[in-house]
Amino acid sequence: MVESQSRNTGAHLVYGELKRRILSLELKPGERIYEPAMATALQVSRTPLREAIRRLIAESLLEQQPTGGVLVPILDEGVISELYDVRAAMESLMAREACSKATPADIANLEGIVERNAAMVQFADEAMKYGMSLHAAIADIAGNSWAKRFHDQISSHMERYRHFVNNSQERRDRALAEHRILVDAVASGKPEAAAKIAFDHVLGARDEALRAISGSARVIP
Known part of the structure; x- marks a missing residue:
């Protein structure tokens, strides 16, 4: 034994x-x-x-x-697109559900994460860490165990691509602005707005990843 x-x-x-x-x-x-x-x-x-x-x-x-x-699997653009599309659906669902469940303490926590994100937005690794923390906090508020389980599985695979998404200051600033709008929608209890913001945010990350990877020597045809 x-x-x-x-x-x-x-x-x-x-x-x-x-x-x-x-x-x-x-x-x-x-x-x-x-x-x-x-x-x-x-x-x-x-x-x-x-x-x-x-x-x-x-x-x-x-x-x-x-x-x-x-x-080690190659960085396949079709697979990347599929992963981001599924993640967008999960993020949208959880943002919608979080709107009806968020407490004042939850909102304060989300706003605190965004402010820490803003303070570190010039640093790729730190900005990524706080961005991931924000999405995880929204998932916890939503409390949908199946959505969170699938989201976590997808996020694990997507670790390989986040370097490409978060590498430019322009993208980090845009992501921060989108995070602020998302938290405002959750705080205001606007489920449809929150769902769309979350969905579009992930698709923006998808497009950034595909642009970066398509011109990268890491892609093996």
Whole structure:
């Protein structure tokens, strides 16, 4: 039993590290995972590595090739567009539902996140962090467990693309302005307005990501 628990813990740690490298683009799109080299790099045996790889394949964060090789998925524009479209629908739904459930304390929290976002908008990583916090807070207010579950799954995949979305100051300033309008709509209890603002906000991020990635050498045809 102890040995089994240790093996499971090891696989979980390897999974976490591989996932981090994939989402941060440290492992490049299209890069092949060579088990012996990766096991050496991570200082683990092949067993937990293989378990982690199987889990990442199941989550579509790695791809099993017909030849047996395992690759990091390329940045496919069709897949990216689909992910953002589904996320837009989830964000829209949760923004609408948050309007009828937000308490004064919830609104104060959202406004505080926006102000912290504004203070750090010149810094890509910090602006991204507060933007994600705002959307997560709205999801919590909405309280739709299924929407939040699907949203979280999609957001995990989208970590690979956020670098492209948030890289310019113009985009960060625009996102901040949209966040302000979204919070105002939730605070005013305007569900249709909040839903549309959230939907359009995500589609704007989609368009920015596609523009950046289409001209990037990271895209492999």
